[in-house]
Amino acid sequence: MIKNIIVGQSGGPTAVINSSIAGVYKKAKEMGVENVYGMVYGIEGFLQENIINLDDYFKDEENFELLKRTPSAFLGSCRYKLPKVEDNQEVYEKIFDILEKHEIDALFYTGGNDSMDTIKMLSDYARDNNKPQLFMGVPKTIDNDLPITDHCPGYGSAIKYVATSIKEVIRDNASFGINKPTVLIIEIMGRHAGWLTCGAALAKGDDCEGVDAIYLPEEDFDMDEFKGRVKDLASKKKSVVIAISEGIHDSTGKFICELDNDNKAVDAFGHKQLSGSAVTLANIINRETGLKTRAIELSTLQRAATHIASLTDINEAMESGARAVEAVFNGETGKMATIIRKNSNPYEVSYEVYDIHDIANVEKKVPLEWIDSENKQMNQAYLEYARPLIMGELTPIFENGLPKHIVR
Amino acid sequence: MIKNIIVGQSGGPTAVINSSIAGVYKKAKEMGVENVYGMVYGIEGFLQENIINLDDYFKDEENFELLKRTPSAFLGSCRYKLPKVEDNQEVYEKIFDILEKHEIDALFYTGGNDSMDTIKMLSDYARDNNKPQLFMGVPKTIDNDLPITDHCPGYGSAIKYVATSIKEVIRDNASFGINKPTVLIIEIMGRHAGWLTCGAALAKGDDCEGVDAIYLPEEDFDMDEFKGRVKDLASKKKSVVIAISEGIHDSTGKFICELDNDNKAVDAFGHKQLSGSAVTLANIINRETGLKTRAIELSTLQRAATHIASLTDINEAMESGARAVEAVFNGETGKMATIIRKNSNPYEVSYEVYDIHDIANVEKKVPLEWIDSENKQMNQAYLEYARPLIMGELTPIFENGLPKHIVR
Numbered sequence: 043m044i045k046n047i048i049v050g051q052s053g054g055p056t057a058v059i060n061s062s063i064a065g066v067y068k069k070a071k072e073m074g075v076e077n078v079y080g081m082v083y084g085i086e087g088f089l090q091e092n093i094i095n096l097d098d099y100f101k102d103e104e105n106f107e108l109l110k111r112t113p114s115a116f117l118g119s120c121r122y123k124l125p126k127v128e129d130n131q132e133v134y135e136k137i138f139d140i141l142e143k144h145e146i147d148a149l150f151y152t153g154g155n156d157s158m159d160t161i162k163m164l165s166d167y168a169r170d171n172n173k174p175q176l177f178m179g180v181p182k183t184i185d186n187d188l189p190i191t192d193h194c195p196g197y198g199s200a201i202k203y204v205a206t207s208i209k210e211v212i213r214d215n216a217s218f219g220i221n222k223p224t225v226l227i228i229e230i231m232g233r234h235a236g237w238l239t240c241g242a243a244l245a246k247g248d249d250c251e252g253v254d255a256i257y258l259p260e261e262d263f264d265m266d267e268f269k270g271r272v273k274d275l276a277s278k279k280k281s282v283v284i285a286i287s288e289g290i291h292d293s294t295g296k297f298i299c300e301l302d303n304d305n306k307a308v309d310a311f312g313h314k315q316l317s318g319s320a321v322t323l324a325n326i327i328n329r330e331t332g333l334k335t336r337a338i339e340l341s342t343l344q345r346a347a348t349h350i351a352s353l354t355d356i357n358e359a360m361e362s363g364a365r366a367v368e369a370v371f372n373g374e375t376g377k378m379a380t381i382i383r384k385n386s387n388p389y390e391v392s393y394e395v396y397d398i399h400d401i402a403n404v405e406k407k408v409p410l411e412w413i414d415s416e417n418k419q420m421n422q423a424y425l426e427y428a429r430p431l432i433m434g435e436l437t438p439i440f441e442n443g444l445p446k447h448i449v450r
Numbered sequence: 451m452i453k454n455i456i457v458g459q460s461g462g463p464t465a466v467i468n469s470s471i472a473g474v475y476k477k478a479k480e481m482g483v484e485n486v487y488g489m490v491y492g493i494e495g496f497l498q499e500n501i502i503n504l505d506d507y508f509k510d511e512e513n514f515e516l517l518k519r520t521p522s523a524f525l526g527s528c529r530y531k532l533p534k535v536e537d538n539q540e541v542y543e544k545i546f547d548i549l550e551k552h553e554i555d556a557l558f559y560t561g562g563n564d565s566m567d568t569i570k571m572l573s574d575y576a577r578d579n580n581k582p583q584l585f586m587g588v589p590k591t592i593d594n595d596l597p598i599t600d601h602c603p604g605y606g607s608a609i610k611y612v613a614t615s616i617k618e619v620i621r622d623n624a625s626f627g628i629n630k631p632t633v634l635i636i637e638i639m640g641r642h643a644g645w646l647t648c649g650a651a652l653a654k655g656d657d658c659e660g661v662d663a664i665y666l667p668e669e670d671f672d673m674d675e676f677k678g679r680v681k682d683l684a685s686k687k688k689s690v691v692i693a694i695s696e697g698i699h700d701s702t703g704k705f706i707c708e709l710d711n712d713n714k715a716v717d718a719f720g721h722k723q724l725s726g727s728a729v730t731l732a733n734i735i736n737r738e739t740g741l742k743t744r745a746i747e748l749s750t751l752q753r754a755a756t757h758i759a760s761l762t763d764i765n766e767a768m769e770s771g772a773r774a775v776e777a778v779f780n781g782e783t784g785k786m787a788t789i790i791r792k793n794s795n796p797y798e799v800s801y802e803v804y805d806i807h808d809i810a811n812v813e814k815k816v817p818l819e820w821i822d823s824e825n826k827q828m829n830q831a832y833l834e835y836a837r838p839l840i841m842g843e844l845t846p847i848f849e850n851g852l853p854k855h856i857v858r
Contacts, residue, residue, distance in 0.1 A: 118627045206852055211751060213754065214754040336750070341746045346619050443840035444611075
């Protein structure tokens with residue numbers, strides 16, 4: 043019998059991380075759970091017994107609808123990794139004491155690779171110490187780098203924003219067609235895996251020429267190749283637009299954003315100032331070719347843009363949360379909800395749960411066979427994979443001219 | 451009798467500059483104009499006789515709807531200032547030759563201060579040389595710095611995007627509430643006038659705490675005051691969010707983005723590298739206080755985000771274009787369409803035309819009495835001015851998961 047449950051949010055926020063808890067909440071209430079608690083600021087807040095009852099907010103249908111349209115972590119998030127059990131028994135005892143005190147039978151945690159480690163540690167501890175509580179992960183990351191699951195809730199909305207914005211700035215960059223070419227370099231999040239940057243490929247279509255090149259951290263960045271490509275492009279067209287991952291690096295593993303900073307003497311305070319990769323490349327191209335350049339860093343905008351979230355993504359986040367709830371009703375623990383793709387066209391998925399030990403701390407990169415290295419573009423296989431994930435919209439509820447959110 | 455007309459786009463693009471030409475096209479066809487031509491790449495393209503017939507695109511109703519939802523200049527833009535008539539007779543003769551060749555009776559030009567100079571020069575030339583053609587300006591600038599008109603089409607959509615994005619990143623920045631504070635500095639366009647940055651004030655509401663401070667170029671930037679404010683804010687709250695104009699400057703007139711660069715020795719190539727104002731301030735705060743900082747530059751995203759354009763703005767852009775057409779049918783020339791505010795609540799405007807000589811090259815700044823200097827916020831007067839401008843939305847037409855545009 044599952045009487046009460048608790049859900050927490052962990053790691054970097056996304057546009058749909060709140061839809062994950064919406065899915066957990068809705069399914070749990072359907073299944074007869076008495077109290078659905080939320081931990082404020084993840085497991086770190088939980089350790090301070092910072093807990094709220096989600097009924098106080100989401101019995102109200104309008105609030106529930108707002109939750110799906112509210113960016114970032116409604117409950118607050120953390121970047122806290124549980125310590126090893128050995129020498130840290132007291133942390134675990136405290137967690138289980140709080141669970142028992144509130145008669146919480148199952149704990150759900152939305153997050154990426156690091157956050158899934160929390161589910162692994164807690165379910166292992168419960169198993170080793172004969173604790174009855176159940177632990178379930180709910181995938182969430184714009185980085186899309188969790189293994190086993192076909193893709194991660196959060197990714198579809200992030201690339202929908204990336205592709206929408208890139209379509210818009212490609213047009214902006216092409217406004218002035220008579221004068222010298224302008225080279226626009228767009229930096230997209232992704233330190234180790236280039237999933238988000240791949241999304242730039244979706245901009246291309248009948249109404250958009252798309253980006254001229256895409257550089258991912260999955261391949262070593264060759265500065266000479268890059269300069270040659272930009273010069274060649276600028277000799278042929280007035281607007282050159284290139285998408286790069288923040289984590290692009292040379293063959294020695296050195297990040298491009300560090301490269302140019304070596305050329306800088308330290309400032310008056312004795313500090314080097316790190317610029318982003320796009321700014322670094324824009325500066326290098328400008329000073330070596332004289333071409334006009336501009337750098338745009340999509341920064342946290344790309345993970346917070348719920349106003350243009352993908353409805354498919356929102357629904358999948360909710361379904362993943364719901365599937366995790368079903369799993370604990372089947373007595374399962376130490377697993378994460380996963381999305382299984384059955385077909386891309388028409389798009390069809392199912393939801394399962396999978397052993398957390400194969401998921402926690404593992405990072406899935408973009409398959410090399412999806413990258414057209416020669417043309418610096420994504421192959422058709424990626425487009426077929428990604429296109430369904432950005433389909434559909436959930437129109438914001440506007441108030442005073444702006445999308446309305448819900449606050450804790 | 452007005453047989454044919456031509457319309458051109460000039461200066462930096464906006465989210466609704468295409469709605470201006472939509473308004474010109476629609477009204478002109480209603481009034482019986484035979485051909486509505488478009489100049490490709492503004493007056494610069496016109497001088498190369500780069501002209502299209504808008505009927506080829508906009509007789510189709512769906513295309514016309516797409517035009518209103520397409521960012522940047524559909525016709526292409528330019529930054530070309532007509533030379534003085536003295537010593538440059540041939541430029542003017544060429545323009546009027548092309549007008550006569552195509553039997554064009556009136557020329558419409560959408561743009562900001564510099565672009566309105568083109569209308570002034572051409573209408574003055576026509577007057578001085580007994581030419582029958584009429585010249586009319588249609589206001590357009592995200593900068594909102596044209597005089598006489600209450601506000602400029604393009605501004606409402608830009609601040610709707612700014613406020614929407616800021617609401618989203620404020621939440622993102624507040625995700626991690628347990629650890630050290632994070633200072634987020636958001637840089638918004640506006641070199642001389644802070645109109646766009648004021649829009650950050652609209653983010654505040656029942657569901658958003660708003661930005662903690664707003665710095666505009668209308669007031670000198672005091673670095674000590676800034677540092678003190680940030681330190682004070684960071685001692686009281688975990689998330690500090692500050693909006694700044696790109697053009698903030700100290701009391702000597704020196705731009706803040708130049709300030710920090712003085713501290714940098716030149717790089718190996720002998721160049722100084724300019725960073726934006728937000729990056730500069732984020733670096734200074736980080737190294738002097740140890741606080742975690744992040745800088746976001748909204749860059750061209752803020753002028754291209756038609757996907758979240760204001761319907762009020764779109765309609766006003768169209769109405770301004772229509773009013774300019776009506777004016778030439780009344781035989782008027784050398785004027786710009788203006789928006790007259792009759793009331794803010796309920797919001798009510800009318801459209802007029804005004805002598806271009808009082809408009810071209812004049813820059814309207816944010817009234818100092820709208821700035822709460824002590825708290826670095828905008829007064830109620832600004833909020834009452836700006837709120838009506840962001841009301842309403844025109845839902846994009848989505849195709850393959852992305853807003854669809856029209857291409858020339």
